[in-house]
Amino acid sequence: MSSRTGPSLDIPDRVHDLDTGLFDPILAQTLPEDRRALLGLHEGAASRYGSFVYLEIGSYLGGSLQALVRDPRCVGIISIDPRPEAPPDKRAGTWTYEDNTTAHMVGLLEELPGADLSKLTTFELGTEALSRDALPMRPHYCFIDGEHTDEASLRDGRFCAEALGGRGVIAFHDDDVVRGGIEALLREAWGDVSMAVSFNGSVFALELGGTGILRSPAVERAISSTWHSIVWRLASKALTPAPALAAWSAIPVIDKAIYDVRRRSSRQPTE
Numbered sequence: 001m002s003s004r005t006g007p008s009l010d011i012p013d014r015v016h017d018l019d020t021g022l023f024d025p026i027l028a029q030t031l032p033e034d035r036r037a038l039l040g041l042h043e044g045a046a047s048r049y050g051s052f053v054y055l056e057i058g059s060y061l062g063g064s065l066q067a068l069v070r071d072p073r074c075v076g077i078i079s080i081d082p083r084p085e086a087p088p089d090k091r092a093g094t095w096t097y098e099d100n101t102t103a104h105m106v107g108l109l110e111e112l113p114g115a116d117l118s119k120l121t122t123f124e125l126g127t128e129a130l131s132r133d134a135l136p137m138r139p140h141y142c143f144i145d146g147e148h149t150d151e152a153s154l155r156d157g158r159f160c161a162e163a164l165g166g167r168g169v170i171a172f173h174d175d176d177v178v179r180g181g182i183e184a185l186l187r188e189a190w191g192d193v194s195m196a197v198s199f200n201g202s203v204f205a206l207e208l209g210g211t212g213i214l215r216s217p218a219v220e221r222a223i224s225s226t227w228h229s230i231v232w233r234l235a236s237k238a239l240t241p242a243p244a245l246a247a248w249s250a251i252p253v254i255d256k257a258i259y260d261v262r263r264r265s266s267r268q269p270t271e
Contacts, residue, residue, distance in 0.1 A: 011070045011114065015043050018222060022070075026108050028063025029145075033201030034173065038064060038143070040222025041171055041205060044213040045141040046073040055139035055163060056080065057127065057156045058146030058173075060097055062105040069115040076119050076137050079105075081146065082126045089148040090177050126152075127159035138165055141213065145173035153181030161189060167209035175204035186241040196244045197232040198251065199223060 014022055020035040030038070045052040053076035054068050060081070068074045083100045102122050109115050121136050126146070142160035146152060153172060160170045172182055175198065182204055186193065194210035199222060207214045215233075223229050228251060235243040 011067060012046070012073060015039050015046070015067055015071055016218065018043070018218070022067040023063060025112060026063045026066055027061050028066070029060070030064065030173070031201040033199060034203050036222045036224070037171070037199035037201060037203040037205075039067065040199075040216075040219045041141060041143075041169060041213065042067060042071070042074070043218035044216035045169070046071070047216055047218065048211060048213050049140055051075045052140040053137050054078070055135075055142040055160065057142070057144045057160070059105060059122075060100060062109045064143065064145065065105075065109060065120075066112060069109050069117060069120065070112055072116070074119070076139075077121070078135055078137075078139060079120065079122045080127060080130060081122070081124065083124050084147075087147045088152070090150070091148060127156050130159070132159070132162050135163055139163055139168060140211070141169045141171070143171045143173065148174055148177050150178055150180035150184070153178035154184045155181075157181065157185040158188075161185075161192075161208060164208060166192060167211055169205055169207045169211070169213045171203055171205040174202050176202055183241075183245060186244065190241045193236070193241070195232070195236045196241075197223065197229075197236075198248050200225070200228075204248070 018036045018039045020032055020039070022039070023030065023035050028035070051073050054074055055078040056064065057080045059065060059079040065077060068077055083102065085097060085100060102124060106117060110117055123130055142164065144153060144156045144160065146156055157170055172178060175182060186196065186206065189208065192208045193206050195207040195214040197214055198204045205214060213219065220229055231247050231251065235247045238244065
C-alpha cells in the first residue's frame with residue numbers, strides 16, 4: 001500500500017492505492033487479497049474508460065459496492081440478487097443470509113460518506129429470469145458472487161457476456177468453489193477471451209474483446225507477482241483454453257513449493 005493512502009485522500013486516490021480499508025464499514029465476505037483484486041479491477045476499468053458501469057450478481061449487504069457508490073468515476077451500478085435466505089451452495093454446511101433485503105443493503109450504503117445511490121439499479125431476480133434488455137445500461141465490468149454452484153456460475157457468466165456486448169471483464173468470486181462453471185465458460189467463449197487471470201485470493205477474471213482492463217497497471221499491482229502476470233499473459237495468447245486452465249492449477253502448487261523451500265532455507269543454521 002502506498003504511503004499516500006489514508007482516510008484524508010479522496011475515493012479515486014484510495015482506489016488507485018488499492019486501499020482495502022474502503023471495505024471496512026460494511027461486512028464484505030472477501031479476503032484481503034480479494035479486496036485488492038476488486039480494487040484493481042475497479043481502477044483498471046476507471047483508467048481504461050474514464051467513467052464506467054458496474055454489474056454485480058449477488059450483493060447481500062453491499063460490501064463489495066462500498067467504493068463504487070462513493071467513486072464518481074463509476075456512473076452506474078446494477079445489482080442483481082434474488083435475495084434468497086439459503087441459496088444452493090456447493091460448500092459444505094448450510095449458508096444462510098440473514099436480513100437479506102434490498103432495503104437493508106441500501107440503508108447501509110446510504111450511511112457511507114459521499115455515497116451516491118442515485119446511480120444504483122437493483123433487480124430482485126436471478127439471471128435465469130432476467131433479460132439483458134431490462135438492464136438500464138451496458139456494463140463494462142461484471143462481478144459474480146451469487147449462487148455457489150457450477151450451473152449458476154455458468155448461467156451468470158453467460159448473462160454477463162451478453163450484457164457486456166462482447167467487450168469487458170467478468171470476474172468470479174470463490175473461484176475454487178465454482179471452478180467447473182468458470183471452466184465451462186472459458187471453453188465456450190475462448191475465441192472472444194483476450195486475457196484471463198487468477199488473483200492470489202479467490203477471484204478469477206476473464207476479459208472479452210481486448211479492452212485492456214486486465215493489462216492495466218492497477219491489475220498488475222493487485223496480482224502482486226511478476227511471474228504470475230507473465231504466465232497469464234502467455235497462457236491467454238493460446239489458441240485453446242488448455243494453457244490457462246493448466247496455469248490455474250499449477251500456480252498454487254508452484255507457489256507452495258517456493259514457500260516451502262524458502263521456509264526450510266530460513267531454518268538452516270548459519271556458520
